[in-house]
Amino acid sequence: MIKSTSIAPSNIAFIKYWGKKDSSLKLPLNGSVSMNLSGMTTTTTVEFKKDFTEDEILIENDDRKKTKDRVSGHLDKIRQITEVDMKAKVVSRNNFPSSTGLSSSSSAFAALTLAAVNALNLHLSEKDLSILARQGSGSACRSIPDGFVEWLEGEDSNSSYSYSLHPPEYFDIADVVIVVSDKKKDISSTEGQILADTSPFMATRLANIKDKIIKIKQIINKKDFSSFGQLIESEALEMHAIMLTSNPPLIYWQPGTINIIKLVKKMRTEGLEVYFSLNTGQDVHIICKRKDVNKLEGYFRKIEEVKRIIVNYPSVGARLSDNHLF
Numbered sequence: 043m044i045k046s047t048s049i050a051p052s053n054i055a056f057i058k059y060w061g062k063k064d065s066s067l068k069l070p071l072n073g074s075v076s077m078n079l080s081g082m083t084t085t086t087t088v089e090f091k092k093d094f095t096e097d098e099i100l101i102e103n104d105d106r107k108k109t110k111d112r113v114s115g116h117l118d119k120i121r122q123i124t125e126v127d128m129k130a131k132v133v134s135r136n137n138f139p140s141s142t143g144l145s146s147s148s149s150a151f152a153a154l155t156l157a158a159v160n161a162l163n164l165h166l167s168e169k170d171l172s173i174l175a176r177q178g179s180g181s182a183c184r185s186i187p188d189g190f191v192e193w194l195e196g197e198d199s200n201s202s203y204s205y206s207l208h209p210p211e212y213f214d215i216a217d218v219v220i221v222v223s224d225k226k227k228d229i230s231s232t233e234g235q236i237l238a239d240t241s242p243f244m245a246t247r248l249a250n251i252k253d254k255i256i257k258i259k260q261i262i263n264k265k266d267f268s269s270f271g272q273l274i275e276s277e278a279l280e281m282h283a284i285m286l287t288s289n290p291p292l293i294y295w296q297p298g299t300i301n302i303i304k305l306v307k308k309m310r311t312e313g314l315e316v317y318f319s320l321n322t323g324q325d326v327h328i329i330c331k332r333k334d335v336n337k338l339e340g341y342f343r344k345i346e347e348v349k350r351i352i353v354n355y356p357s358v359g360a361r362l363s364d365n366h367l368f
């Protein structure tokens with residue numbers, strides 16, 4: 043096989059990855075726990091051919107040289123492993139707006155890894171695929187396994203990978219993403235993470251993070267939605283506290299971000315149990331029980347700064363597809 047297509051979900055981290063101990067291998071300072079998202083996927087087709095003289099990379103809505111170089115660099119890694127020197131054509135498309143600053147590197151590098159590896163007839167275990175995807179974008183390693191996922195911090199490249207904690211249908215929750223601005227974030231996660239160590243609070247975060255990971259897994263095991271929501275909110279705010287106190291400071295919020303956060307709190311006082319999470323960028327992820335999705339959507343549709351709402355349920359990880367993009 044020389045041409046292959048893969049679909050991979052984006053994921054939302056409940057315990058976040060922020061800071062690396064090795065930037066080129068993308069080894070994280072701490073482990074993380076996430077859920078794959080059904081409504082935010084990347085589809086990527088990769089074809090290798092002997093007569094291609096250079097990589098041709100076509101990413102819908104992203105024509106930046108920086109992005110193409112990163113994709114080519116990842117293909118180089120895969121070519122190295124497989125001892126193949128053919129160049130490739132890559133076409134990639136998101137089913138969600140990548141122009142709004144929503145994180146797309148997790149789904150993008152998971153889809154690219156699976157499609158490229160399969161196109162070269164390399165049969166890797168889920169663990170090895172995750173290790174390879176991690177080297178494209180750290181969070182991409184969590185988009186390989188199904189459902190609820192833990193990324194083990196590990197000590198080296200071979201021990202830093204993700205595995206599935208529970209299948210998607212395990213916990214009946216949803217992630218309703220509220221897009222509050224069309225603005226692309228001006229500092230990427232990769233650039234922002236370099237600053238993590240400059241925050242005076244990072245040491246405290248790292249001292250407590252192992253316990254936090256144990257705690258979130260226990261809570262998910264018990265399906266205790268209230269404890270779950272409280273912990274993920276405080277974790278999202280803690281990561282932003284690190285960002286805000288970095289040198290130089292990283293301020294990802296827009297006025298709409300704060301307004302949505304306040305509305306989430308208000309909704310709780312009105313009896314609807316919803317909690318927020320945040321990544322790099324201004325958009326807000328609202329975690330709710332599946333039965334409350336319609337109510338939540340109806341509520342936010344009426345709010346002025348809401349540009350778009352994307353409803354996600356827990357999803358399977360990266361998989362192959364027969365629908366090639368070219």
Ligand code: DP6
Pocket residue numbers: 054055057058059060068074145147148178179180181182231232233235320321322
């Ligand atoms: C805030 O995985 O995008 O979303 O490894 O440099 O590609 P790189 O960074 P990336 O960082 C994601 C950061 C985050 C938190 C998370 O998803 O855990």
